[in-house]
Amino acid sequence: MGRIARSFELVGQSYRILMRDKELMVLPLVSGVIMAVVVASFFLGFGLWGAGIERRGGPAVYVPIFLMYVVTYTIGIFFQAAVVAGATERMRGGDPTVSSALAAAWRRLGPIVMWAIVAATVGMALRAIQDRVGFIGKLVAGFAGAAWSLATFFVVPVLVLEERSIAGSFTQSVSVFKKTWGETVTGGASLGIAAFAAWATLIAATGLLAYVVGVAAVVVFFAGAILLAIFFSALQGVYVASLYRYAIEGLPPDGFDRALLDQAFVPKR
Numbered sequence: 001m002g003r004i005a006r007s008f009e010l011v012g013q014s015y016r017i018l019m020r021d022k023e024l025m026v027l028p029l030v031s032g033v034i035m036a037v038v039v040a041s042f043f044l045g046f047g048l049w050g051a052g053i054e055r056r057g058g059p060a061v062y063v064p065i066f067l068m069y070v071v072t073y074t075i076g077i078f079f080q081a082a083v084v085a086g087a088t089e090r091m092r093g094g095d096p097t098v099s100s101a102l103a104a105a106w107r108r109l110g111p112i113v114m115w116a117i118v119a120a121t122v123g124m125a126l127r128a129i130q131d132r133v134g135f136i137g138k139l140v141a142g143f144a145g146a147a148w149s150l151a152t153f154f155v156v157p158v159l160v161l162e163e164r165s166i167a168g169s170f171t172q173s174v175s176v177f178k179k180t181w182g183e184t185v186t187g188g189a190s191l192g193i194a195a196f197a198a199w200a201t202l203i204a205a206t207g208l209l210a211y212v213v214g215v216a217a218v219v220v221f222f223a224g225a226i227l228l229a230i231f232f233s234a235l236q237g238v239y240v241a242s243l244y245r246y247a248i249e250g251l252p253p254d255g256f257d258r259a260l261l262d263q264a265f266v267p268k269r
Contacts, residue, residue, distance in 0.1 A: 011191055014239040017090060023098050024086045028233035031079035032226075035072050042068040062124070069120035077112050077119070081105040081160035083237030084244075088161060091245055104160060111159050114166045122148055153177050156237075157244040176247050191239065195232045202228060 018024065042064060086101030094100075105112065126148075129141040154173040158164060164172060202224045210217040 008194070010242075011194060011235070011239060014235055014242055017087060017242065018235055018238045021086060021090050021096055024083050024096065024101060024237075025230050025234045026098050027079045027082050027086075027101065028230045029226075031075055031233075032229065035075050038071050038075065039068065042071075066120060066124055069123055070116055073116035073119050073123070074113050077116055077156060077159070078105050078109070080233070080237050081108065081112060081156050083234055084157045084241040085160050087238040087241040088157070088245060091242060108160050111164075111166060111169065115155065115159060115169065118166060118170075119152075150177060154240065154244050154247075157241055161244070176244065179247070191232065191236060195228070198228050198232075199225075 082098075082101040082105040085104030086096035086098075089096040089100060089104075126141045126145050129137045129144075131137075133140070151174050152170065154176045155169055158169040158172045158176075162169070162172070202221065206217050206221040206224070209220055213220075
């Protein structure tokens, strides 16, 4: 089986686990609602738009933007950690609930906030490079962002499942990544392809529906977009949790094919 086909099968098995605990999809929904409120509050409260940004300039802009990054990163990481915790509970034979998943993330709130500050700092630095250094800066920021994403691939499960410091969580994420995946990770690409296909289908279906119901098709599009965003966010959490558990414990999660995992985890040469 080719690597891409194998990773699609692993994504499919993650989907089957998620379907056993559909309530976990509530977590990305709540996360999205809270983040939307926070972003709107920052834009309205600090005037972070068009002329408002130009008028303020300098640190007067970057400080509130940085604070917004920290808050939104904290929210996103917290709820993703809750999904990972819930999925892991299921894979260990438990019966997770939204409350148990949130409780697991809450116990690690301090490290989650600290990691959000680190991630926000990196995000702001990459954005500054893109904005100020031109085309070369965009290339550098792009490569740096990709490397950062790979290095932090397993940070969320480390944060919520292990008692480690921020530096220890980053080191553990890099260690697990190098040991098991190296540069051969294809799961993220498979999720991206699946998401692209789903979004393309939604857009095409909405376009056809527009001929029948007119403007009302916009409502269908937004409803579908929200559902897709929630679903793929939850699926990503389950997928990462399952791979991390197998990498650390050597045990295939319930519902996963050991042979597929053995082939997916290709040691770096």
